[in-house]
Amino acid sequence: MNDVNVPKVIVRREIAAPAQELFDAWLDPASLADWMRPGGKTRATVKVDPRVGGQFEIVMYADSGPVPHTGTYKEIDRPKRLVFTWNSPYALNNDSLVTVEFRPARGATEIVLTHEKLPSAEMAAAHTKGWSEILVLIGESFDKRRSTA
């Protein structure tokens, strides 16, 4: 395992379907419009240009209004690996990167999704130590302050 250099989210899920089918669901606008909808009740409109350097736009319509998500495909290696940048109003800056890996697992596929909030490639490389450590530290300090308050 790599050290946690920057804020990073890793999510895994095993799905009973072949890797090709799952992979294609990430690049097909009609599929994306179905499952890229937070809450399930809202709708989403999707545009994709599924080639390296191509862009996508997923607009999720929440109760509060449309929330645009955009990015650029960095790597398209069907059916193993998909890498794209991710920008949204929640992303704070424009440098977050999503890597989706599809690993065959006995009649199913394990999807491993990593979302990194990269400040820049050099900064990420320069950091050998981590976020989890510092967040634990800060958590402890909050707990202490609360208990002494």
Place this chain on the structure above:
Amino acid sequence: MDKLLGAVSDSTRRAILARLAEGDARVTEVAAGFPISLNSVSKHVRMLERAGLVRRTVRGRDHVLSLDATPLAEAAAWIAHYQRFWEDRLEALDKFVTNKRKHPRKRKSS
């Protein structure tokens, strides 16, 4: 964000943050805990100040340092938001694919 990451990338600076997490301290008090010069400690403290993680209050002759965890709380909030977001999306993808397999629509012949 770069400043923040730079600030927490160094073990001495993380140790300074750990010290300040216990409570406010003068620069000299912080420095006493490290086997490096007061000058070096001051440089590290300045980096932490620039990253917004440490605040300095001048009380008479004393410079008192305190921890400000707000920038880190933002990073923690980002992580919490996207952890939930992607877990939900993969669950939705699972449902989508499972439904499609149960109720296959006509497909283009392959």
